[in-house]
Amino acid sequence: xRIAIIDESASRAIVIREGLAALPDCETFVVTQRLGLVxxxxxxxxxxxxxxxxxxxxxxxxxxxxxxxxxxRPIAMFVxxxxxxxxxxxxxxxxxxxxxxxxxxxxxRPLLDLAIGRFNAFARLQTDLAKAQGALAERExxxxxxxxxxxxxxxxxxxxxxxxxxxxxxxxRRIADIADAVITAQQxxxxx
Amino acid sequence: MTTQEFRIGFxxxxxxxxxxLAQEHGFAEAEGLSLKLVRDMSWATVLDRLLYGHTxxxxxxxxxxxxxxxxxxxPARPLAVPFVLGLNGNAITMRPDLAARVAASGKLGDPxxxxxxxxxxxxxxxxxxxxxxxxxxxxxxxxxxxxxxxxAGCGIQPDRDVEITTIAPPFxxxxxxxxxxxxxCVGEPWNSVAVERGAGEIVLATAQIWRRGxxxxxxxxxxxxxxxxxxxxxxxxxxxxxxAHFVDPANWQMNARILARPEYLDGHEDLILRAISDxxxxxxxxxxxxxxxxxxxxxxxxxxxxxSQAEWLYTQMVRWDGLxxxxxxxxxxxxxxxxxxxxxxxxxxxxxxPGASSKVEGSLHQRTAVTAQQGSITxxxxxxxxxxxxxxxxxxAYLASLD
Numbered sequence: 001x002r003i004a005i006i007d008e009s010a011s012r013a014i015v016i017r018e019g020l021a022a023l024p025d026c027e028t029f030v031v032t033q034r035l036g037l038v039x040x041x042x043x044x045x046x047x048x049x050x051x052x053x054x055x056x057x058x059x060x061x062x063x064x065x066x067x068x069x070x071x072x073r074p075i076a077m078f079v080x081x082x083x084x085x086x087x088x089x090x091x092x093x094x095x096x097x098x099x100x101x102x103x104x105x106x107x108x109r110p111l112l113d114l115a116i117g118r119f120n121a122f123a124r125l126q127t128d129l130a131k132a133q134g135a136l137a138e139r140e141x142x143x144x145x146x147x148x149x150x151x152x153x154x155x156x157x158x159x160x161x162x163x164x165x166x167x168x169x170x171x172x173r174r175i176a177d178i179a180d181a182v183i184t185a186q187q188x189x190x191x192x
Numbered sequence: 193m194t195t196q197e198f199r200i201g202f203x204x205x206x207x208x209x210x211x212x213l214a215q216e217h218g219f220a221e222a223e224g225l226s227l228k229l230v231r232d233m234s235w236a237t238v239l240d241r242l243l244y245g246h247t248x249x250x251x252x253x254x255x256x257x258x259x260x261x262x263x264x265x266x267p268a269r270p271l272a273v274p275f276v277l278g279l280n281g282n283a284i285t286m287r288p289d290l291a292a293r294v295a296a297s298g299k300l301g302d303p304x305x306x307x308x309x310x311x312x313x314x315x316x317x318x319x320x321x322x323x324x325x326x327x328x329x330x331x332x333x334x335x336x337x338x339x340x341x342x343x344a345g346c347g348i349q350p351d352r353d354v355e356i357t358t359i360a361p362p363f364x365x366x367x368x369x370x371x372x373x374x375x376x377c378v379g380e381p382w383n384s385v386a387v388e389r390g391a392g393e394i395v396l397a398t399a400q401i402w403r404r405g406x407x408x409x410x411x412x413x414x415x416x417x418x419x420x421x422x423x424x425x426x427x428x429x430x431x432x433x434x435x436a437h438f439v440d441p442a443n444w445q446m447n448a449r450i451l452a453r454p455e456y457l458d459g460h461e462d463l464i465l466r467a468i469s470d471x472x473x474x475x476x477x478x479x480x481x482x483x484x485x486x487x488x489x490x491x492x493x494x495x496x497x498x499x500s501q502a503e504w505l506y507t508q509m510v511r512w513d514g515l516x517x518x519x520x521x522x523x524x525x526x527x528x529x530x531x532x533x534x535x536x537x538x539x540x541x542x543x544x545x546p547g548a549s550s551k552v553e554g555s556l557h558q559r560t561a562v563t564a565q566q567g568s569i570t571x572x573x574x575x576x577x578x579x580x581x582x583x584x585x586x587x588x589a590y591l592a593s594l595d
Contacts, residue, residue: 034363035370056360058234059330063358066265066331084244091244096236 001107004046006031008055012122016050019118023111038064048108049098050115058096065098086112093119138176145179148186195221196423199228200410201238202251204457205361206380206467207278207408207487209447211251214427214434216450222433223426231455234360235330242411243269248420249427251277252411255332255505258525261414264332264513270414270524273502274533275428276495277408280399281467281487282335283383284342286375287368288475290324291393299481300474301395303577307346314353327359327373334407335377337508338398344594345578350512368392379407380467380487381459388463390476397472397486402554404488404574406501417533425537432543435490444468492571493544497529500550500584507582507591517588526584535565544569553582 003026007013013030020028029044031037034057041049041064051058086109090097093116099108142164149160164182168175198220202208214220215227230247232238235256242250243260257271286294294309295301310324317324326343328336340350350356359367364376365386376383376392386392398405410431417424437443448465451457457464466472470486473479488494506525510517531549538545544567551562554576561570576582582590 035372053237053240054233056233056362058236059360060358062236062265063331088244091240091246096240 001026001048001103001111002044002046003028003048003050003111004031004041004044005029006037006041006049006051006055006057006061008032008034009052012052012119015122015125016115016118019114020111023114026111037061047100047103048111051096051098052119053091053094053096061098089116094123095119138179141176141179141183145182148182152186195224195226196420196426197226197228198249198423198427199230199247200249200251201230201232201241201247203233203235203238203361204231204459205251205382205408206451206457206464207281207489208251208456209438209451209468210277210431210434210489211410212451212456213438213447214430217434217437219430219433219437220427223430225423225426225430227427227430229456233362235333242271242413248416249410249412251408253330253333253335254406254409254501255334255337255509256330257409257411258502258505258528259332259509260411261524261528262509262521264509271411271528272414272417272530272533273409273411273497273528274417274424274530274537275410275431276406276497276501277410277431277489279404279407279488279494280397280402280485281407282338282377282379282398283394283472284339284375284377284396284398285364285368285383285386285392285394287371288390288393290374291395291475295395297393297475298478300397300400300472300483303342303396303400304346306395307342307348310343311347314348318353324354324375325373326354326356327364327367327376327378328356329361329378330358332509334405334505335379335398337505337512338401338405339377340512341508342396342401342577345576365389365391381457381463384463384466384473385460387473387476393475394472395474397483399483399485399488400577402574402576403485403572404492404494404553406498406505409497417530421533424533428534428537429541432490432495432538432541435495438468439490441469493546493569495534496546497531497534498549498551498553499526499529499531500553500582502526502529503550503584503587504553504582507587507594510591511594517591522587539566541566543567550584552584554579555581 005013005016010032013032017028017030020026031040037057095115097112145164146157146160149155149163164175164178168178200211211227212229220227238250241247257273261270262268293313295306314324328339343350348354361378361382364378364382367373368386369391383394387394438447444465448461448468451464452459452461470484471480471482503526506522535545545565546569547563547565554574556571556574559570559572
């Protein structure tokens, strides 16, 4: 089975490709470029096309399938249009699947399940990454606020942190928010 | 009053304005609704989210609502349109070398004259084996039907003399620049983006092809119209108020700023403001020209879902998909537009309601007062560029007349 993975995110495409490597008799192709997309698909001649829902070229791809349906390679949307559960799961995961007509559901379903699993895993990774980056940014803000207090008020580092924490507690806010306020105030007062 | 959540899918285009502004200005809240706007990058995904329940309603190209109901391209799922989000607002932008041959610089072209010049170029290119290529945003879009109507009306046979292909709006400027296409028909702000980059020049507004052409609609799964009737009617009232706000010049700047925000269009405020205020920059470093009713979001009961407009779209689907005219399909297409729901939502309000639900499209050559169920309505001229009229009483005769 020839599977084309179309994704503007090269890293996600790789994650999905690795997941599908577990399937027997499958050859996967990754397309990340918008230009020449249709020509590329034509060249690959896939049995299955996986595309992320956020890809602006979905309408272009569907148009191509509509036109090619009139020619030679009929392609149906999703596995089996009556299989609503599979469709809902794939939309939840953010992936659309196009399958050449006549490919049986029992061959497609494991593939789709794997792809959905990989899309979900990738989304979780991104959420975790965003959280980690958020935590890092907060840590940097707090350090910067501490330095401002140390310079402007002659605090030691533990004193500066204690001051931030006390203010946060008094105001019922997070330390990171107070740190941001200190930095903003410093900028307004003409500091760096 | 408890607040009901209503999720609405949209593409980042200026004519997604009414649901966005209904939420931002509190018109939805006043009706007991909280709108959650869900942004996507392709009509396919907007439609998938609607069909599989990620959204309750969608900003949709009108022909796609009918195509989905009739099962064109995928299994049929009935949709309902109780509200038209706007008329026109698209333009045809050509690569500068082509634009120079088709229209005089500095003003919008005349549709018939520009079409005649274009036909000449199309013949040359056909003879040279390099057909002109046009990009539209979707097979089932008003853009595609307006462009084809114009081309065919000027003696250019789409699919034979010229190619028409699908291009995602954000890539229209790139496609012009790379020579992937010679011209695009797309909504704002994407024409202006191409103009600003020098990739293209605006030659025509689609409002010149059909002065009052149906564009985007609010589409729902048909069962939802009944299951959530109160919320749907509340939404219609909120959207009408957003429409009145949107067309008031006092609000243009503010609304452009809201629409430009990252969570909505994520675009350039000035370009959006131009579209809202009927001003168009036709070419890079040129002068902004004024073209009235470039977009049409509120006046003349613009949001009323005229059954005749759904029927006109069906005739174009028959024409360009090469279908056989089918009276049963025509009736199903007509039923997609739901003036009954629109009327029910606004009866007793100050909003004008037309007396009829269907009209002969393109028949008005001047301001005309029409009978109203409520309030008073005067329609301005609504002609097609070639002077044809569309009488919904006889669809097959209309189709035959187009051959």
